[in-house]
Amino acid sequence: MAKIVVVGAGVGGATAAALLAKKGHDVTVLEAHIYPGGCAGTFYHQKYRFDAGATLAGGFHDGGPHDVVGKALGIEWKTHPAEPAWQVHLPDRIVTRYGQQDAWHDEIARAFPNQASALAFFRNMETMSDAVWAFAARQPAWPPANIGDLLQTTRALRPSTLKTLPHLFETAGAWARRSGLHDQAALTFLNAQLLISAQTTADNASALFGAAAYDLPRKGVNHVEGGIGTIAVQLVEALKKFGGQIHYRHEATRFETQNGRIVAVHTNKGARFECDYCIANLTPWDLARLLGDAAPANLIRETHTRPDEWGAFTLYLGIADQAPNQHLLSLPVEHHQVIGEYGKALGEGNSIFMSFSMPNDTTRAPSGHRALTISTHTRSANWWALRNKPGGQAEYEARVVQYSEQMLNLAERALPGLRQRIRLQLPGTPVTFKFYTRRHRGGVGGFPFTSIFRARGPHTGFLNAWLVGDSIFPGQSTAGVTMGALRVAAQI
Ligand SMILES: Cc1cc2nc3c(=O)[nH]c(=O)nc-3n(C[C@H](O)[C@H](O)[C@H](O)COP(=O)(O)OP(=O)(O)OC[C@H]3O[C@@H](n4cnc5c(N)ncnc54)[C@H](O)[C@@H]3O)c2cc1C
Numbered sequence: 001m002a003k004i005v006v007v008g009a010g011v012g013g014a015t016a017a018a019l020l021a022k023k024g025h026d027v028t029v030l031e032a033h034i035y036p037g038g039c040a041g042t043f044y045h046q047k048y049r050f051d052a053g054a055t056l057a058g059g060f061h062d063g064g065p066h067d068v069v070g071k072a073l074g075i076e077w078k079t080h081p082a083e084p085a086w087q088v089h090l091p092d093r094i095v096t097r098y099g100q101q102d103a104w105h106d107e108i109a110r111a112f113p114n115q116a117s118a119l120a121f122f123r124n125m126e127t128m129s130d131a132v133w134a135f136a137a138r139q140p141a142w143p144p145a146n147i148g149d150l151l152q153t154t155r156a157l158r159p160s161t162l163k164t165l166p167h168l169f170e171t172a173g174a175w176a177r178r179s180g181l182h183d184q185a186a187l188t189f190l191n192a193q194l195l196i197s198a199q200t201t202a203d204n205a206s207a208l209f210g211a212a213a214y215d216l217p218r219k220g221v222n223h224v225e226g227g228i229g230t231i232a233v234q235l236v237e238a239l240k241k242f243g244g245q246i247h248y249r250h251e252a253t254r255f256e257t258q259n260g261r262i263v264a265v266h267t268n269k270g271a272r273f274e275c276d277y278c279i280a281n282l283t284p285w286d287l288a289r290l291l292g293d294a295a296p297a298n299l300i301r302e303t304h305t306r307p308d309e310w311g312a313f314t315l316y317l318g319i320a321d322q323a324p325n326q327h328l329l330s331l332p333v334e335h336h337q338v339i340g341e342y343g344k345a346l347g348e349g350n351s352i353f354m355s356f357s358m359p360n361d362t363t364r365a366p367s368g369h370r371a372l373t374i375s376t377h378t379r380s381a382n383w384w385a386l387r388n389k390p391g392g393q394a395e396y397e398a399r400v401v402q403y404s405e406q407m408l409n410l411a412e413r414a415l416p417g418l419r420q421r422i423r424l425q426l427p428g429t430p431v432t433f434k435f436y437t438r439r440h441r442g443g444v445g446g447f448p449f450t451s452i453f454r455a456r457g458p459h460t461g462f463l464n465a466w467l468v469g470d471s472i473f474p475g476q477s478t479a480g481v482t483m484g485a486l487r488v489a490a491q492i
Contacts, residue, residue: 001024001025001026002025002026002276002277002492003025003026003028003274003275003276003277004017004020004025004026004027004028004275004276004277004278004279004492005027005028005029005030005264005265005273005274005275005277005278005279006027006028006029006030006278006279006280006281007029007030007252007265007278007279007280007281007282007290008029008030008031008032008038008252008280008281008282008438008469009029009031009033009036009037009038009232009235009236009246009281010036010037010038010039010040010232010281010437010469010481011037011038011040011231011232011235011478011481011482011485012281012468012469012470012481012482012484012485013029013031013279013281013468013469013485014029014036014037014232014235014236014239015069015235015468015481015482015485015486015489016279016281016468016485016488016489017029017235017239017244017246017279018069018073018235018236018238018239018242018244019069019072019073019485019486019489020244020489020492021238021239021242021243021244022072022073022238022242023489024242024243025492026243026244027239027243027244027245028244028245028246028247028273029236029239029244029245029246029247030246030247030250030251030252030265030267030273031246031247031248031249031250032249032250032251032252032268032438033248033249033436033437034248034249035229035232035233035248036229036232036233036235036236036246037052037228037229037231037232037233038052038053038232038281038437038439039052039053039054039433039437039439039444039445039470040052040053040054040057040228040229040231040232040478041053041228041229041232042226042227042228042229042230043229043436045316045424045426046318046424047318047365047366047369048316048318048364048365048366048369048371048424049226049227049357049363049364049365049371050227050316050371050373050426051227051228051229051355051371051373052229052314052373052428052436053312053314053373053375053433053444054228054477054478055228055335055353055355055373056082056085056086056221056222056223056228056335056355057079057221057222057224057228057231057477057478057479058216058219058220058221058222058477058478058479059219059477059478059479059482060077060079060220060222061219061220063137064133064137064219064220064479065136065479065480065482065483065486066231066478066479066482068137068486069235069482069485069486073235073238073242074238075234075235075237075238077222077224077231077234078224078225078226078230078234079222079223079224079225080222080223080225081099081220081221081222081223082099082221082222082223082333082334082335083098083099083100084096084097084098084099084103084217084332084333085097085098085099085216085217085221085333085335086217086333086335086336086337086353087332087333087335087336087337087414088189088192088193088336088337088338088339089336089337089338089339089413089414090185090188090189090192090339090342091339091340091341091342092185093111093185094111095107095111095189096332096333097217098217099217099218099219099220099221101126101218104217104218105119105122105123108122111185111189112183112185112186112189114183114185115181115182115183115185115186116180117179117180117181118181118183118186120179121175121176121179121180121181122214124179125172125210125211125214125215126211126215126218127163128163128164128167128207128208128211128212129211129212129214129215129218129219131160131161131163131164132164132208132209132211132212133212133215133219134158134160134161135156135157135158135161135164136212136474136483138155138156138158139152139156139483139486139487139490140152140153140155140156140157141153141487141491142452142455142457142473142474143452143453143455143456143457143473144457145457145458145459149457164208167207167208167211168208168452169451170207171202171203171204171205171206171207171210171450172190172194172198172202172203172205172206172207172210172211172214173201173202173203173204173205174203174207175207176190176202184342184343185342187202188339188342190202190214191346192337192339192346192351193213193214194210194213194214195346195347195351195377196337196353197213197214197216197477198210198213198448198449199309199310199377199445199446199447199448199449199475199476200448200449200450201346204448204450205448205449205450206449206450206451206452208452209449209452209474210449213449223334223358225361225363226363226364227357227363227364227371228478231478247267247271249269250267250268250269250271251267251268251438252265252266252267252290253266253267253268253290254266254290254292255278255280255290255291255294255465256272257291257294257462260462260463261462261463261464261465262275262278262460262462262464262465263275265278275464276464277464277465277466277492278462278464278465278466279465279466279467279468279488279492280460280465280466280467280468281467281468281469282439282467282469282471283309283439283440283443283469283471284299284302284303284306284456284467284471285303285440285441286438286439286440287299287460287467288300288303289440295461296460296461296462298461299460299461306447308379308380308381308440308441308443309380309440309443309444309445309446309447310347310377310378310379310380310443310444310445310448311377311378311379311380311383311429311430311433311441311442311443311444312375312376312377312378312428312430312433312444312445313349313375313376313378313403313407313427313428313429313430314373314374314375314427314428314432315372315373315374315375315404315407315408315425315426315427315428316371316372316373316424316425316426316427316428317371317372317373317374317422317424317425317426318365318369318370318371318372318422318423318424318425319356319365319369319370319371319372319418319421319422319423320368320369320421320423321359321368321369321370321421322368322369331356331415334355334356334357334358335353335354335355335356336353336354336355336411336414336415337351337352337353337354338351338352338354338410338411338413338414339351340406340410346377347376347377347378348376348377348378348379349376349378349403349406349407349410350376351376351377352374352375352376352407352410352411353374353375353376354372354373354374354411354414355372355373355374356370356371356372357370357371357372369423374407374411376403376407378403378429378430380430380441380442380443381441382399383396383399383429383430383431383442384430384431384441384442386399387431396429400427400429403427404425404427408422429442430442430443430444444470445470445475445476446469446470446471446472446475446476446480447471447475449474449475455472455473455474455475456471456472456473457472457473458472458484458487458488458491466488466491466492467488468481468484468485468488469481469484470484472484
């Protein structure tokens with residue numbers, strides 16, 4: 001039985017911890033915050049329970065990563081299919097993302113009537129997506145760090161994987177153009193889907209990863225009872241059931257190393273936890289920070305050369321849903337993506353994603369109210385520049401107001417009357433995310449998925465330590481970090 005310390009109870013850390021506890025190891029999780037989940041956590045404020053970042057979860061389908069973990073740990077996930085998954089409000093039309101295949105194909109034909117090739121292109125993406133998801137379900141160890149990983153990856157290949165080869169080196173954008181997709185609305189739609197699922201737009205997104213990411217609704221996305229944070233809560237329950245422990249308010253402040261191994265983790269409480277193996281649910285920058293002088297040269301180089309991750313600007317809104325006799329927000333779906341203007345870069349308030357708690361869900365909001373999370377991609381550097389500028393507080397706050405207004409205007413366009421129903425409004429910037437998740441500069445969502453050959457593996461430079469979380473392949477989302485955690489747990 002090995003002594004394993006896991007730093008961080010995000011979905012990646014909590015998954016790896018619970019799987020290893022089930023195997024009989026002595027697992028201790030150190031979590032800086034007072035509840036688990038990190039970017040996929042749910043927090044309580046004035047009678048509302050808000051999803052902090054993630055709001056919709058994929059990967060619960062048969063053979064999907066959460067399904068595999070749930071079966072291994074005996075977890076009955078508290079999830080309900082979201083069908084349709086979400087609506088995309090383009091400047092001049094609404095596209096409903098049905099998961100049901102025929103309904104979705106009819107919707108493509110209806111939404112993009114001027115673009116005959118749209119249906120064929122998106123269907124091709126779905127074919128590739130099936131091959132990629134099937135490959136992923138066989139748990140390849142990508143990117144390979146040694147001969148064992150390479151063999152495991154090779155064993156995951158099947159004849160059906162071969163059909164992905166023509167797209168191995170191209171971007172989703174190049175593929176779209178080659179397929180004759182030129183319509184501004186269809187391209188904006190594609191870009192908007194990829195920004196939220198692959199963290200970059202079509203011209204930079206790997207075609208294959210882009211296909212798998214675009215196709216999430218067809219694979220099935222889910223609401224989680226009590227908010228997205230229930231996923232991590234259920235994982236922590238499983239951890240404890242199998243004898244593991246978790247210490248909240250324990251922030252790891254230093255990794256102690258000896259002879260190429262991490263031998264102990266020190267915390268802000270002055271505690272020292274010895275370990276045979278260590279799992280860090282951290283970004284590479286935070287790993288390097290905790291290693292201090294012991295950080296390997298490769299890791300230091302990585303932290304100097306990788307561009308920062310995206311940040312998120314968020315609004316958490318308590319919404320009065322009920323007029324005297326009706327749900328005025330009788331929405332066809334709970335999740336909406338709204339695009340401001342065509343021809344303008346997405347993110348920075350020109351695209352938002354908004355998610356309501358389910359109607360009548362009194363675990364999330366008082367009766368007659370809904371908890372709403374709205375987010376937009378934003379560059380963290382601009383927020384930190386103002387935060388760190390002497391006397392920059394007023395400018396920082398003005399920026400918060402400007403972003404809030406811009407996002408509320410878009411939200412109001414999609415759901416007229418929303419503004420007057422706001423009863424509580426809390427903003428979140430990358431500075432807020434840094435405070436609550438401890439992530440480097442409050443960056444979120446891992447690295448943009450530009451090429452499968454630039455994917456980062458779980459290696460740390462230490463023989464007995466691995467990274468989990470959205471910095472490692474396949475990256476962001478609760479499903480993505482679960483795949484990474486499955487790999488690391490299996491290796492240990
Ligand atoms: C606005 C937004 C919207 C998103 N939407 C979706 C979505 O709809 N669907 C989806 O699947 N994904 C979504 N994501 C992405 C998803 O939330 C993340 O990719 C995923 O949750 C990251 O998990 P992780 O394992 O990397 O852990 P993280 O979320 O990074 O959590 C890390 C944990 O470690 C703890 N920690 C950090 N440092 C220390 C330390 N030194 N000591 C102790 N503890 C520490 C933190 O407190 C935290 O609990 C969204 C993200 C954001 C920000």
